[in-house]
Amino acid sequence: MATRKVALAIDIGGTKMRGALITESGDVLARDDIPTQAAKGEPTAMKRLAALLRRMNTEVPDAEPVGIGMAIAGTVDPETGIFTNPPNLPNWHDTAPSLDLGELLGLPAWVHNDASLAALGEYEYGIGQGTKSLVMITLGTGVGGGLVLDGHLYGGYRGYAGEIGHLIVDKSGPLCPCGGRGHLEMMASGTACARIAKERLAAGEASLVTKLVRGDLEKVRAETLVKAEGLGDQLAGEVLRDAADYVGVAVATLRSVLDPELIVIGGGVSRNLHIFFPRLVASAKAHAMNVDKALCPVVPTVLGDDAGLLGAAALAWQKLRG
Amino acid sequence: MATRKVALAIDIGGTKMRGALITESGDVLARDDIPTQAAKGEPTAMKRLAALLRRMNTEVPDAEPVGIGMAIAGTVDPETGIFTNPPNLPNWHDTAPSLDLGELLGLPAWVHNDASLAALGEYEYGIGQGTKSLVMITLGTGVGGGLVLDGHLYGGYRGYAGEIGHLIVDKSGPLCPCGGRGHLEMMASGTACARIAKERLAAGEASLVTKLVRGDLEKVRAETLVKAEGLGDQLAGEVLRDAADYVGVAVATLRSVLDPELIVIGGGVSRNLHIFFPRLVASAKAHAMNVDKALCPVVPTVLGDDAGLLGAAALAWQKLRG
Secondary structure, eight states: OOOEEEEEEEEEOSSEEEEEEEOTTOOEEEEEEEEOOGGGOHHHHHHHHHHHHHHHHHHSTTEEEEEEEEEESSEEOTTTOOEEOOTTSGGGTTOOHHHHHHHHHTSOEEEEEHHHHHHHHHHHHSTTTTOSOEEEEEESSSEEEEEEETTEEOOOSSSOTTOGGGSBSBTTOOBOTTSOBSBTHHHHSHHHHHHHHHHHHHTTOOOHHHHHTTTOGGGOOHHHHHHHHHTTOHHHHHHHHHHHHHHHHHHHHHHHHHOOSEEEEESGGGGGHHHHHHHHHHHHHHHSOHHHHSSOOEEEOSSGGGHHHHHHHHHHHHHHHO | OOOEEEEEEEEEOSSEEEEEEEOTTOOEEEEEEEEOOGGGOHHHHHHHHHHHHHHHHHHSTTEEEEEEEEEESSEEOTTTOOEEOOTTSGGGTTOOHHHHHHHHHTSOEEEEEHHHHHHHHHHHHSTTTTOSOEEEEEESSSEEEEEEETTEEOOOSSSOTTOGGGSBSBTTOOBOTTSOBSBTHHHHSHHHHHHHHHHHHHTTOOOHHHHHTTTOGGGOOHHHHHHHHHTTOHHHHHHHHHHHHHHHHHHHHHHHHHOOSEEEEESGGGGGHHHHHHHHHHHHHHHSOHHHHSOOOEEEOSSGGGHHHHHHHHHHHHHHHO
């Protein structure tokens, strides 16, 4: 029987693990997910994931897996595959999930940070097709990013490049859990928006948000603010638009430093871009050089939540092509 | 007679043009400079420069020029050689000095922005030898920069990458002549330091600076501040250290975004690094991620004012090697 070669694309997050069979041209032949159950440990998770992928393969019997690409939330060394101090998978510290999965399935495996692979996904199969370089900013619970320069993920000296959440947007801003100060993630992530709203509500400002969480401020999430903004709430709108302003600052800095062909905005926020995007672009233009104002190609993701998964496939295919 | 192959290295600034004969290993066999006399036009300047280089060659008769590398202050397209809206050489707009000089001397010629070539100079012949990537920040009258990534100058989509002077360090900072807001150059260049000091003096603050310029605030320069700081003046010290703080913010951002192996500080300020450097490093560490605090290799230039000239030679040699 003629077979179709596929990469096994994996996207591992704190709550679920997603798998897909993806051809070199980006066709997703099968996809599924299972809970991560991180607490049970990394070896158990990789065994369950291997079983899922084998089962998916039986459902597409002509698909022939030739390699594995894995996107994972946290700091991972692309050379050794070792995963370090992952905030969402703490007991996986110092494991190498990609190597373990590769061994279980008898396939070569490559791994990278999920935000970096989202950038590669957009470059290879998304809005960035045909460009030479792009920067991706993923806005969700946290803020991540990735750099594709001259067609390849740029990892930097230690594989940490693209930590756009830790770009400084306010010199005197609050301390970040990472130890730095004034980072974008502390001003514009979902978590940051919720924190800032809670601070303002606790200080006595009136807002529909209080009603939406029935007075329990601990329940305020970025989603609550989006809902309140949709109902015309002023405080929620301000918090979200302030966050967009800060992302615009980061966009302007990234343009000055890297002169990318495209800056792509993705992550969880992409579901609510109508609130966020116009303000972000206005802020980017206000802060950018004149030469960048006319040509400021900030664009939303087209792959949405699939960017990391498709990027994992793109990584495997790039490596397989050599 | 046995010959030694040399690159003709050129560094063109608003006031003088420097030339040197430089071997592939970075030995400077001859060097000289002449006034730019920019107002007489670019063709005249290139003819004078060609004559200078020919004369220098007669003094080192065994030197055989094989190519030209040119560093120039302003925006230049490395592909076409065309120079656009140069602030210090306004009537040279839309000329191609490197092509003209190459034609006069019958040699292949390449050109790049001077700050970018300072980065390449440090990489090839300076403090960056043996690294894979470095970022250069040049602090002088203005603020410039360059990126060497994986051994090559990274120019970005339009050749504008490395515009570190236009990285945003203060969202609400003053408007930059480039049209943007809050740029590093407006907070930390020599011009910015002088402006900030003048504003504070005009507002009535006491300082030795007023005495040093005999009451004529228009005469305040960065050098005046350096002199006053050396005499223990508080205002001058504050202005210079505030500038260093902002450069530290930029260093932290560049580490998060690019994870370079080295960040090199050069430009005119390198003559007064004792005032500037400790504060810069402290600010960079305060703003950086913990993972970057331990390893924050910000280092001063070793090539000083020659970084651009040696970078021009490095560019020519890289191109000649193909």
